[in-house]
Amino acid sequence: MGAGSLPALAAPGGKKVTVITGSPHRRGTSFLLADEFIRGVREQGAEVFRFDSAFRRVTACSGCDRCGLGAAPCVYRDDMFELNPHLLESDLIVFCTPLYYYGFSAQLKLVIDRFYAINTQFHHGRRAVLLATAWNSQDWTFESLVSHYKTLCRYMDWEDAGMVLGYGCGTRSSIEASDYPKEAYELGQKVRIS
Numbered sequence: 055m056g057a058g059s060l061p062a063l064a065a066p067g068g069k070k071v072t073v074i075t076g077s078p079h080r081r082g083t084s085f086l087l088a089d090e091f092i093r094g095v096r097e098q099g100a101e102v103f104r105f106d107s108a109f110r111r112v113t114a115c116s117g118c119d120r121c122g123l124g125a126a127p128c129v130y131r132d133d134m135f136e137l138n139p140h141l142l143e144s145d146l147i148v149f150c151t152p153l154y155y156y157g158f159s160a161q162l163k164l165v166i167d168r169f170y171a172i173n174t175q176f177h178h179g180r181r182a183v184l185l186a187t188a189w190n191s192q193d194w195t196f197e198s199l200v201s202h203y204k205t206l207c208r209y210m211d212w213e214d215a216g217m218v219l220g221y222g223c224g225t226r227s228s229i230e231a232s233d234y235p236k237e238a239y240e241l242g243q244k245v246r247i248s
């Protein structure tokens with residue numbers, strides 16, 4: 055997939071942060087990481103836009119290529135049209151997902167695939183954060199997710215600004231008893247946002 059040189063429709067600036075979640079559980083484990091990260095990042099003055107993809111209307115990219123990787127709008131007029139301007143204005147993009155079969159949840163992956171329609175403008179000059187939870191706690195639990203995330207950052211030419219990987223966090227009570235919420239809060243407090 056190439057990245058052309060079309061002018062940006064909007065540029066990152068200020069202290070805008072977009073958080074995209076992928077869980078269908080409002081009282082779940084990964085939402086706790088998102089909540090705590092947002093609490094921390096707001097303390098340093100960030101303007102946060104949160105997009106809970108499981109509760110939004112996001113159509114799967116059909117690969118029709120009518121967008122031309124950002125030359126024209128996507129044919130699907132769904133909630134991505136609300137999200138896209140926030141993505142393009144944000145210095146920091148936060149991915150928050152439960153581990154589903156060792157990758158992003160489908161709900162979040164739908165959103166990532168739809169980056170295709172803003173691909174050209176969305177390249178360069180941003181940072182990203184990964185927040186994730188999993189039931190399992192083997193040392194290889196997050197290997198494939200982290201590899202995907204890092205490859206995405208590499209392709210997009212974004213800097214990885216940090217990760218919180220919640221091993222053994224299959225239930226709300228298990229994550230509440232762990233240090234991961236604090237880790238997410240502290241990452242929010244210290245991550246560079248502009």
Ligand SMILES: Cc1cc2nc3c(=O)[nH]c(=O)nc-3n(C[C@H](O)[C@H](O)[C@H](O)COP(=O)(O)O)c2cc1C
Nearest residue numbers: 077082083084152153154155156188189190223224
């Ligand atoms: C469809 C599905 C797939 C899952 N796949 C994995 C997996 O591959 N590895 C793992 O450790 N946990 C897996 N889990 C467990 C979830 O990652 C875990 O329960 C997580 O805490 C759920 O996050 P949430 O409460 O934010 O939704 C899976 C759960 C579901 C529903």
